[in-house]
Amino acid sequence: MHAFEYANPTTLKDALALLGNRWGDADVLAGGTDILSLMKDEVYVSKRLVNIKNIKELGGISMSRGALRIGAGATLEQLIENAEIRKSFPSLAAAARGVASPQIRNIGTVGGDLCQRPRCWYYRGGNGLLAKGANGRPLVPNGENKYHAIFGHEGGAYFVSPSSLGPALVALDAKIKLASASGTREVEAAKFFVAPASDTARETALLPNEIVTEILVPAGMRNATYEVREKQALDWPLATASVALQMKGNSVASAKVVLGHVAPTPWLAAAAGQALSGKSLSDSTIAEAADAAVQGAKPLSQNKYKVQLARVAVKRALTEIARGRA
């Protein structure tokens, strides 16, 4: 591990002043569950870590004017324990509950969940974000790809977005607020996540001099998340689906279906949303939406099964809503 400078500001302003214009000059340290292991493995090197855990304004979860505000520094456990989230945003609570272990949920933050780096074993093993071999050829398509992407890998990013909250936030039309020394900006959750086109690019719209400060989630949609995981705890999902429905009486006015862990970003399955629009939820409309969600999937040599898992995740998330469980 390379030596690094550790800064411990208590205000957002001070923290932003400590960031740089290039990745690696300075990075944000929140829960630290990801960046420290990346640095220990020397997959990533940073000259300065800016601890933001002591910045009070980054914390807190509250409802105001029909929208949920989640401070980026709130822990995943705080998210799960929040009564309002459990009641009105079961999709977020379920997604957070699936993360790793109580220890990690108690220290890991909402902002960290969005900004963590991919778990691709080639990336973590030192082959770069796009996982290329010595000859420059991508390793994933010809290698061990059972956990890799089935959508959105045409640009060469074969990893899957590791964010648990991302798909739920995209489905719920959330906005993500970013701050830099020169001001703030709001990005739609759907545009926050991007598939990088090079090893040095990032998986989010966040710039090196910015910090995620809060997430704003509009209320009023029925929502649910379903995860398929091999282990009950301490395991990454194989596929997830987050759904958010604007209801009009018994029928769906509009729907967003977002798949997780199947693409380098949370994957908006637009066709699934369209399939539900104007219909009521029944076994057959749900099945149609689930089939539509995986249309156009491009599985790799070892991950065709993930198409089925994504389909089932959509079906089960929608079924939870149909049965009034979410």
Next chain:
Amino acid sequence: MPNYNWPPQGQRRLMGKRLSRLDGIEKASGYAKYASDLNPPNLLHGALLTAPHAHCRVTSIDVSEAKAMQGVTSVRVIAPAGTEIQWRGAEVAAVSATSETIALDALKKIKVQYEVLPHLVKEEDLKKAGPRAKAAGEQLTGDPDQGFKEADVVVEGYYGIPVITHCCLEPHGQVVEWKSDAVNMFPSTQNVTGIGGDLAKALELPATQVRVQMNHIGGGFGSKFVSDRWGIEAAHMSKESGGRPVKLFLDRETELTIAGVRPSCFGKVKLGAKKDGTITTWESDTWATGGHGGGGSPPIPYVFTNIPNQRKAHSAVSINAGGVRAWRAPNHQQACFMTDCALEDLAAKLNMDPLDVFAKNADLTPRPEVYRNQLRQAAELMDWKKKWHPRGQSGSGTLKRGLGVAIHTWQGGGHDSKAICRINPDGTVEVELGSQDLGTGTRTAIAIVAAETLGLPLNAIRVKIGDNQYPPSGASGGSTTIGGVSASTRKASVNSLEKLFAAVAPSLGAQADQLEAVDGRIQVKGQASKNLTWKAACNKLGATSIAEMGENERRNPGSLISAGVGGVQMAEVEVDTETGIVRMIKSVAVQDCGTVVNLKTAESQVYGGCIMSIAAALLEERVMDEQTGRVLNPDMEFYKLSGIGDIGEIVVKMNMEKEYDDRGVIGLGEPAAIGLNAAIGNAVANAIGVRVSNAPFTPDRVLAALEGRTA
């Protein structure tokens, strides 16, 4: 000769009861010190530079820059120029330094050039192995061609079980110091008595000059017997650093890459049988790898060894990956998987309950009555007759339940062991032997045997193990420890007690052979009122302690211990046929281990064995990448082990009936970890109606198998 026999079963006060382990609180509270917890004064930190290629030759190595670094006390070249390296992760150089950070930084200053050579790291597809697969000669018994011709039914299947690692929570390593003429070693080892001699040989020292001490070990499972390259280099680095202690433990990646694996096994098995399920003919064509040395030849057909007609072919595949080490019941889990999955497939083809097929063919095993009895008992505990259904007939819902069974065996005879039982004039008692407690409860078992023998409470015995200055005791491998140490402790305790009887007989007005030790007293048999308290009796010794030896000789074990056990394990699973996720509902393990010393830790052994088997069946595999030659999951993230939520209910029954108890003490660790892997595979097949050929039964494999059925 004194009577060493165990007291009759009904008269035992401690043996066979459920007793908590003596070091339980120490371990659960974190107070117990493992070798990796030791940080003596002046400690230096060692680190290894390992090879980045699966197959390569070192063309040059330059350590001068590393040597010149401040804080670096020693740099050693392990693989000099010209060395051919056969797996990624192999040791190339080692450094010691005043801090871990400096040691790791120093590794980066070592300049090594490699000529990269072609590699093979995957063996599942035998066709790709080419000349690296070495076929052993075909083995023939009876007339398999005729056997298949006469068979009423023939069933053929393909089965596979991958390479897995030991994944010891405490990685391999040690603290070691080499001062002038003596070496003190604090290893994480299964071999306290033997590892000193092993290190001494490597260091060209007399064995007397290596002292070994270890109180606790964080898992070994068969992978920690020798001093290893990292132990030897750490000792040299200590010497080169003026005798300061050097701590060198493998990091997790290196641990999972080079510290040992269980070999794989893949292949075809064909069975011929009569209509009633009696197996007449076996044919198998299998291959396996245990790393560069090839290796892994499972004893098949497993347990059903007396199938009259057999043809067997096996190839060992050499790959460029870290090598095999004994993994809890070496070769048995694989053999059980290949055999018992085939038996279940035969039962399904015959439309028979596999329980009946296993019971019928018990005649082909060395202990038909034991297995039939255990099958009956396990079936009762599983409620098998009520729950079982023919393969695939598991209802119309998405979630399908199924049952599976497997049977296993192990020798588990006691190893060579010598113990001293010391009775001191103040009444204190010490038992000394150069054994080790792998977490199995050996320390507690020794105390139980001594306390039972001396008529004392458990806490009256001070057990001294984990030091090679104590009388020699064998390595803890192959489930040999409990037999060895219980017999040596029993004999030492009886021998010492006889000396005590002789010393106190005159004051009780009796002959020594009329005395007995009961409830903390020495008393005259039949005249309990004529007695001395234990302490008063010991006071009669004057100034000199009694210290008698007891010995277990592996080749001449006597009546205290025995070898050869049977066990039956059953699994009930629930398969989500939409996701392919297999969930454990219940496991049942019925296990014979002869005389049970401590029922609680015996059951714990079986629980542990079941949990390891569940992980192996559902989650574990070492994933190799042919392109980079690397282990892709040398971590606790994608090298998946089962957690509490994954294991379901586990029901354990130890066979303690008289006919088992009469046999004497037999080892237990290995057999407990064999059958369930195959039983789970069989339960999955029973649930979903189709065989998932390869373990672990992950969603990709389960869904592919289901798709194959409906396609």
